[in-house]
Amino acid sequence: MSLNAGASRRLISNTHSDAAPVLRPVAFAVAFAFVAGAAVAQTQPANPDTQQPTQVQRVEITGSSIKRLEGETALPVQIITKADIEKSGATTAAELLTKVSASAAQLTDGASFSDIAGQRGFNGANLRGIGVSSTLVLLNGRRLANFASPGGNSGVDLNAIPAAAIERVDVLKDGASAIYGTDAIGGVINFITRRDYQGGDFSLYRFDTQHGGAAKTIATGSIGFGDIAKDRYNVFATLDYQDSEALRSTQRDWIGSVYDEALGLDVGSSNTFPANVRRLNSAGRPTGSRLNPSAPNCNPPATIYSPGSFVGSSACLYDYMQDTEIYPASKRLSLITRGTFAVTDEHQVFAEYLYSDTKTNYRISPLTITDLNYPAAGRYYPTSLGVTGPLRVNMRLSEAGGRTNDVDANAQRLIVGAKGVLAGWDYDTAINRSENTVTDAYVNGYVRRTDFNNAFATGNINPFGPSDAAGLALLNSTKIRDDARKSKGVTDSFDVKLSRPIFQLAGGEAAIALGAEYRRESLDFTPSALLAAGEIRGDGPATPLSASRKITAGYAELSLPFTKQLEAQVALRGDRYNDVGNTTNPKLGLRYSPTKQFLLRTSYGTGFRAPSLSDLYAPPRLGQTNGIYDDPLGCAAARGTAFAADYCGLQPDKLTGGNKNLKPEESKQFSAGFVFEPARVMTMSVDYWRIEKTNVISAPEGVLFSDPVRFSQFIIRDTAPSPIPGIPSPIVSVDSSLKNFAALKTDGWDLGVDVRLPRSDYGRVSLGFNGTYVNNYKTQEGAGARYITAVGRFANDQVVQRWRHTATVNYDFGDLGLTLQQTYYSNYYDQNLDGAGRVRKIGAYELFDLAGSYQVSKQLKVRAGIKNLLDKNPPRSNQVYYFLASYDPSYTDPRGRSFYASVAYSFR
Template sequence: MKRINPITLALASSFLVAPVALAQNADTNDSAEVEEVIQVVGSRLSMRTATDGAAPVDIISGEDLAATGMTDTAKALQYAVPSFNFPSSSITDGSDAVRPASLRGLSPDHTLVLINGKRRHSSALVHLNGTTGRGSSNVDLNAIPMSAIKRIEVLRDGAAALYGSDAIAGVINVVLKDNSEGGSASFQLGQTHKGDGEQWRASASTGFSVGEDGALTVSGELQHKNRTNRAGPDTRQQYPLLENGDPDPREETFDRQSFHIGQAEYENASLFANFDMTLGDGRIYAFGGMSDRKSESGAFYRRAIQSNTLTEIYPDGFLPILAPDVKDYSMYAGYEWYLGEWTLDFSGGYGVSEFQYNVENSLNASLGPDVTPTSFDAGTLTNEESNITFDAQRFVPFVNNSDLSIAFGVSYRDNTYQIEAGEEASYINGGYEDRPAGSQGYTGFRPDAEVNQSRDNVGVYFETENQLTTDFMWGAAVRYEDYSDFGDNTSWKVSGRYDITDRIAVRGAVNTGFRAPSAQQLYFTNISTLAVDVDGETVLQRSGTFNSLSPVTDALNIPDLEPEESDSISAGIVWNGYDGLAITLDYFRINIDDRIILSNQVFPGDSPAVADALSTVSAENARFFINAVDTKTEGLDIVASKTFSLNDFGELKAQLAYGFNNTEIESVNLPPLFDGLESVLFDYDEKIRMTDSTPDHSGSLGFTHSLGNWKTDVRFNYFGTYIIGDYDTGETAEEANDTYGPNWVTDISVKYAFSDDLSLIVGGQNVFSEYPEEQPVESAFDTIFKYPNTNSPIGFNGAYFYSEVEYKF
């Protein structure tokens, strides 16, 4: 029996097929590929086929990711897996550079991300504005170059019993290329139908033989994007009135497309390596990579009429530019060996995400025109994570002449979160004419916001799995975790599958899970200028986000954060049809208690306690992280695929995937001080963001036609309706609903192979230039923000056309 890496395969007893895996029909002659597909996350039993597991897994090959023509890993995954959502956003501060993504309609931090079966660290950024997953941090999938990816496995089932925190919605495992020879290089160039958003990407990957059977694979990518802009005109008054009360003549010549709403300008360089070779009685392995990114996106335009502008420097006002440097480094190494019947694995890894806030084309008005800089270092966020794991697995004889797989392991994780203050000019109040303090666009972190906090945890798990008969398999797992900051948790999982006939099977799983509060949620704090709603009017105010160490949260008796806890069930049917047709249908339900939210702003007028707490800081309002909401999420996933032989007309592969998910709020539990203030602390907009800001329905229908040297891909992608709350005074909550969608997006690409080595691809994404519905115009901002600037699954760039040259060697 082939030995299996217990980490790479050690997710909950589960897996299914996705569009790619289903496309493999019974007539395939690529036995090596089939063997590789069956060894995905979810099962330790090596003699499995792609549809023989107990819970759904999507298997997306690197080739299929590249075929989307997308230049971002997360966006390519969105169009390959309907249950994965990667919405576009603009003017959302740091979220323009590291966008949130979610699985099965849950928060971005409810999905665990692995690389080669090992836990991946999350981004240092906290999403603070109106995006999906507000108040969360997610793993930055775009830090992993697509050229380094062999395949991505998306487990759509809870796996906390094996991996601990974060695996409530599921697990994404990125498997790196591991070829010992050969490689590829490609260059893509494209732009939008509007003539902006020009971008190029150069990527390469190559493998080297090491020793007798070892391999080192190195992959890299360089990428550049120009910005797009879909802002409408700013019709507001820009200049002070003349002494006689007449408008300033410059109002007639002012360029009213002053905002930047669209894709950020973006540069990224990334490099990954994957190494594996036999050493003694086992194998040594290592992998890691780095990513260095800089983006430039606009904030709110500062008009010449406003007090936060100095007309001596910017006579016509100015657009602050947020230009963060985002760096990401990781490395992992381990040794797997065999002791008798046991397969043992010991490994350790380290990852760090660094997010440095830079603000350009700005000023600190309180310093005056002669003193203020126009660019600032506003501070740096750093998240570090270290992991050490030991795993053991073997097979033992069991009843009915079957083998019982048993596995156990122990892990240690240390997490450190740091906030480094910005330069003094980015936050200081210089006192000039009572002007607003701090760098405009993003106020720098003050010294009293600096933190350097760590926490650690130890986890122990035990798992067993058994193919009891040819028709029935079962699995069970339990995990105990002990955290240094809030205590312990025990989670478990039971799964099973029964083959009713050779073609029809039923499967299901029941599990509990948890998510520990992230270090970012525990320790992030800052005071910055945000657009907030005050008495139905959007105004800019200094808004404070305060952590549990702050005297503000202490004064308001905000309780310490506790873990979110979940229980979930899944049940499905698998049909392996005739001539390679396969269809799977899976239902799931996930209940989560004590979900952590970033509260809405509270103001001094909301209560005397809030007024007293804010009197000691420079913030005009406050928000904080709290365990406040219980939710229920239900959904259904359908996947089908078939390959048709067209004889002299080539081969046609058809793939269908559909996902439905719906989240409902079961209860809201606020701290005692805020009883009766639910509409303030967790208002209607926040409820909509948690339940309806992502489409309930999404799907795709793809066709791939191959004939000789030609290959054509056509994909029809469907995104259902979603809601962006926009509650203004005078409206009822129901009247304030702004519903967008549904939308169909069509992607087409044609590939011609000049030889086995050289190919040319010409394609288009969203070729019919589908846009979100325009927002109803009820204020000047609705004219500027022509399309919703957050949570659009199709973005707001319109059509994008590209050409790509690919060379294999």
């Protein structure tokens, strides 16, 4: 992928650094690039100025509101063209961002899979790994409404971006809060669609995996007519339909057990079918070891007998990784259409409409029951256990089926605007109405709390095996059908931008841009009557939410070419939030080009990320922790005793929700780098970046368990005396609601190399390379705490690899095109120690993709490719943050070797 740097340069804006084993692939790429560049440098014209002049046009580049001749600015921008997108094989915006090394995005759309109610259906962008909420996503330079469902991440859903209509993507890898908005701390991703399309095209695409599951079918059609220059109008539309199939955990034999002694993984669930039980003491509290009537021959394949946390017990553990979904099924329909009319030669009016609807089916393991007693008189009472009296069950409601939700995420945006030249000013103004609506329906596996409690108390539902027809009918009568929670987010805005040259400097015309924006955001959340009453088992009670805010902003930007070599970019923006206060953020950038082949650039700015409406007002809800944890204060002492289950392998209740007392996040950003073109066939760039954030808003689930003494105020323990002298009582729940909990410092290097060898009788070869090296990623969990290094390890909720890159080799020969692409992630330390108590290192993860295309005729083009050419499986991991255990779903692709083919027909 290359960055287009202008009339006299081409640029790739990416990453690099030096650290022996990590950089072997980098060294190879750079060395190859220099050799190739030197080899062909002599073939370039001695005086490029004698070539025929080309018509130049002022354009607006992401990172600046000033129109200029196409060229490099002081800010690093990676440009991904439509040709790059096609060669990468990406079919969605989320997949495309995996080819950007500065992005911490997942490798597939399926990685958006979550069992957290507020996040189902959401797929966000995350530059620099500093949070979805700190990456600003634009479509044609303007905002979309954030994903509506209240949750821990607030941002634009990438599923709403019409991938088939994308002409190019500009990735500004530097904060731009002074130009685009205060939340652009990590950077800006601007998806740009076709603007003046004429003709039509239609394509069919089919993707399938070698080992089954996760297949995808896509049909796309585009049509456009009218020539602005001749007819004074242009209208185009693109319609895209995608149908993706689910991938079950049972379809991948590399998925191991949730219990692996050597790996140090012991996260089997004590909620099983047949159920584990505990006796009750005189106070009616469960006590002693868990027992299971089927142990040690636990019911396969979903249960296992573990000598781990349950040493000395006769209990079973549930291996949920053998009974879940790792890639959801979805259907997606998107439409984008734009019409432009030239009122005069200098004035145009336009309208743009986006419609996107994504229906996703989520199916995870069956519901858990942990707070009910099976009656002593129950017809299925397990007399073989030699116990008497009521029994507390730890039960998996397998007979009700897996918990299944249908999530319908609908995004719409209508823009009406005008642009042109008025009194010497370039102007661009528009009214923007953007909506995001999410309906999350409970379709199977859930039961009504009170009805099920009463039914279970009869003893006619069997926790220890199959129920008879009457028991099954009783269970089914309590199941929930056609119940849903609904969310709606709306962003209404009006903006105007003006720019013009203002005076002459030694290096050219100084220019100014002025802009103003008014924005109103609203969020409404409506739980169903059952959910509001807490009557849906597996989902805590929820209250309605209705909130809104108003933001007004104004900014000014100056471009000052002091000399032909030195230019400054100065910007200042002020934002006023009616609910969290005001902020002013400056931006200063310098660009110095002593020769046509060399450019130096640097920038500094500040940012201010206001808490989202969801951050502030999301209602409190009680659910379960994402991961399964050991209590550091009690597990070691309890292991091997009858109380191990109270302290080890915990998944306690978790309080989530917003916090109206949150403060805004504040940041400082700095970057410096250079672009070098040693020969006309090669461009390379190196950029250093640094970001510091304070008042970071987070929901620190894992952190609480890492230091339960320091964070004791957020850990709720049983009020009864501890069953083991000398240690605290068992953990009942944790408070993981949002807080201004942390600070963050991160810095690193971006490297980009672009080589375009001359065309010969044997075809043409080009190379693209973009990589990111993270020097430091440090977090401070709580005021006064020491900073903890997270780079090169799994920390909190993600892996921060020290090195990531994408390398591409393209070969074109006539109508034939071939592309080989490597995606590489360096090794890192796993979240937990291995079974022997040692630090565990996970090896580097790399995928190779091979793609080819052939232009059959002027109208017909065929493509085919193999993703994950070497059939690389995700490495084993003992992370417990994500409920998909035994591997890390945040950066790996579970699909395995896959094949795709497409045919496209165009007419002009």
